[in-house]
Amino acid sequence: MMTAEEKKARIEKTLFGDSLSADAMERELRLFQEFRNHLIEDLGEEKGAEVFANFIGNRTERGWRETVEACIDDVSLKSFVEFFWGPLKQSLKYEESWEGDNKVQFKVTHCTVCEACEKAGLTDIGYHVYCMTDPAVIKGINPEIQFERTHTLMQGDDYCDHCYMCK
Numbered sequence: 001m002m003t004a005e006e007k008k009a010r011i012e013k014t015l016f017g018d019s020l021s022a023d024a025m026e027r028e029l030r031l032f033q034e035f036r037n038h039l040i041e042d043l044g045e046e047k048g049a050e051v052f053a054n055f056i057g058n059r060t061e062r063g064w065r066e067t068v069e070a071c072i073d074d075v076s077l078k079s080f081v082e083f084f085w086g087p088l089k090q091s092l093k094y095e096e097s098w099e100g101d102n103k104v105q106f107k108v109t110h111c112t113v114c115e116a117c118e119k120a121g122l123t124d125i126g127y128h129v130y131c132m133t134d135p136a137v138i139k140g141i142n143p144e145i146q147f148e149r150t151h152t153l154m155q156g157d158d159y160c161d162h163c164y165m166c167k
Contacts, residue, residue, distance in 0.1 A: 007071035011083055014067040025113075026120045032056075033125040056129060057136040064140030075142040077104065077166055084141070101166075108160040114153040127154040138164065 002010070040048030068075060072083060081104055085096070093110035117126030131152045138147045146165045151157035 002071050010067055010071050012087055014063050015084065015087055022116050022119075025116060026122065029117065029120070029122045029125050029129060032129050033122065036125065036128065052128065053132060056133055060133040061136040061140035064137055068141055072141075077102065077142075077145055077164060080138075080141055080145065080164070084137070103163070103165045105164075106160075106162040108153065108162065109158070111153050111160065117154060123154050123156075127152060130154065131160075134162065 036048070036052040038048075039051050042048065043051060072079075078101065081096070085094075085106065088094075091112040092108050094106045094108040097105045097107075099105075113126065113130055114123070117123045117130075131149075131154050134149060135147050138145050144167050146167050148163045148165075149161055152160045154160075
């Protein structure tokens with residue numbers, strides 16, 4: 001049985017990875033960029049991008065599903081917001097808005113990951129590795145929660161909008 005501290009550490013590891021330094025994060029993103037470019041070169045734009053998106057999405061979904069199975073008992077919308085968004089306060093600036101108990105929206109106006117990607121000139125691959133995985137995150141945690149987003153900082157918008165709704 002995991003202690004509360006062990007559960008917290010497991011969730012944060014799934015959320016933040018190995019807490020890479022900015023240099024290590026840049027190296028990892030460049031490796032992903034090279035992999036994606038290789039797939040596109042070999043398979044064509046559409047198929048290569050699809051294979052990469054599936055790889056990243058499946059990896060993310062599996063990581064969250066394993067974390068949930070290991071240490072999260074309550075995957076309700078309210079619980080999800082607490083264990084997922086709570087730790088993100090250290091790297092994001094956002095406003096949270098609830099509509100009843102079944103819908104919550106976040107408006108993110110600052111993201112340290114986006115900031116690091118911009119500084120390294122890696123916002124395109126950053127979008128594919130970090131932003132495009134959001135649907136896989138929620139699918140791995142609780143497929144009964146629906147996710148929508150129309151804006152991302154990583155694509156040059158002024159904010160990211162995350163909306164989660166119970167089906």
